[in-house]
Amino acid sequence: MNPFEDCFSRQALNIKNCTQLSEEQKNNFFDTMAHAANDEIVVRKMAEEYFRDTDPKTKKKRKLCGESIVLTDETCLGRMHKWKAIEDELRECKINGDIVPAEAVLGWKERFFTGNSAIKRNVLEEVLETLQDFNAKSPYIIWAFLYKEIDRPFAKENIEELPCRLGLENIMTNEYLPMELKHDLAVDAKKPTAFDAELDKYWCPGGRTCARNECAGKNGFEEAVMSGLHTGGVNLWHAAKVPTFDLALVKK
């Protein structure tokens, strides 16, 4: 068996079933991985490098090669951003190399989950402002899920179920900063391919999020990947706002 299939059977199946990747793209991947030693760490490293590389023949990046998604004025982009990821991004200030304590993020988190809508907005603004000065992991792919209910986006959803329905690693809502990304800028959004998903356990081909077993049967959301976005700087994040479902959080 191919070492990749041996170590990451689910992800191998995703690549095989991904209709957005050509047979040639799939074969190239499995041929390359056939040379890997059968060790999970080695296979993972080699696969990640492969996904992030440029194809030497076509000179095109292997990521963000899925079908384009047309975003309209009625499309809302939702995102759950992990607080621990923010802690990691704040590890060191790029201005001067100073180190801030991660507890600052806990303060934001506490205010976000206990405060009213105005406080939530304040927290989000502050997080986004702050990240601009830090070592943001950029530029990178931003994942978002799509809504088409312009009047009250997010309002019809149960936020407690979102991480599970989105197939995120942790199902606790308070592990994430929920936000709505505005797309008034010309954003090139694509349907994610198995190469974009890399080794994600809870992802499946087809352009919709893959719910975890705990909430199996719940509909997924249409999902998109976008390129060239930085955590800080002039991009989508600037226009991010707290989604309507924050009202549900206030009631809790």
Add this chain to the structure above:
Amino acid sequence: MAQGNINWRVKILDALERERNAVPGRAGETPLSDLASELSQLLVAQQPEVVEAIAGLVMHPDIESMGGDEKEYWSGLSFLTKYIHGADTETLRSVFQEKLFDPSMKEKRLSVYALHGFITARGRLLPDQLRSLVEIQQHAPVAWLGAATMSGLFDFARENALQMLKDNQIDLGSFLLGMDAWYKVWDKCVNFKQLMEEFRSAVPNHEGKIKFTKWLERRGFLDEPRNPRAQASPLGRGVLSFTNKLLSDPRCYISNHA
């Protein structure tokens, strides 16, 4: 070293190495933040093996596996230390302290990570020890003030912060983040709003003062509600309780300022 089938040393090194070229996942996760999540979910009984692994990596650094990237190595290790809760971190304190005063770390400007690791592992320093860390004080003033605060040296931290702010030696964004983290450990007898206003006054430029004002506003410090108890933010309520304590217990004031 191994817990069950987990070899923490290998796992930590792998995460540190992958972090360098990480492409964040669907919720912004990176290899280190994933490992941090995993560590924070460990039972206390499972943590000593992680402590041992980190201590081993501090004492006998394996920079080669990081392609020689010492900065990322030490930054990552000190970051992970925060996610060990409940376990005895004596070993970590001791190894980080050794590195903190190691001249080669100082030469390479890596001591700040050792300081961060030491303080995160609940290490405490004396004023003279802090004063001796001049280079960190100059290049990473927030980390240095954090060490003073976490060591319980509030007056020392306050005086130095005031001076640094006056001299424009500190990045205000980072300082305010620090205050977010420190307000919970700061001497409960101190009126935090007053302290922050003192800091704001010390800032020499207008833009800097605006940053402070925004910080105070966003936390409800500058509101003057009719019914403060009902309207204050959680942080604001904290300030009210400090103030009430101050009014009801004058000894608190005396002990802090004697």
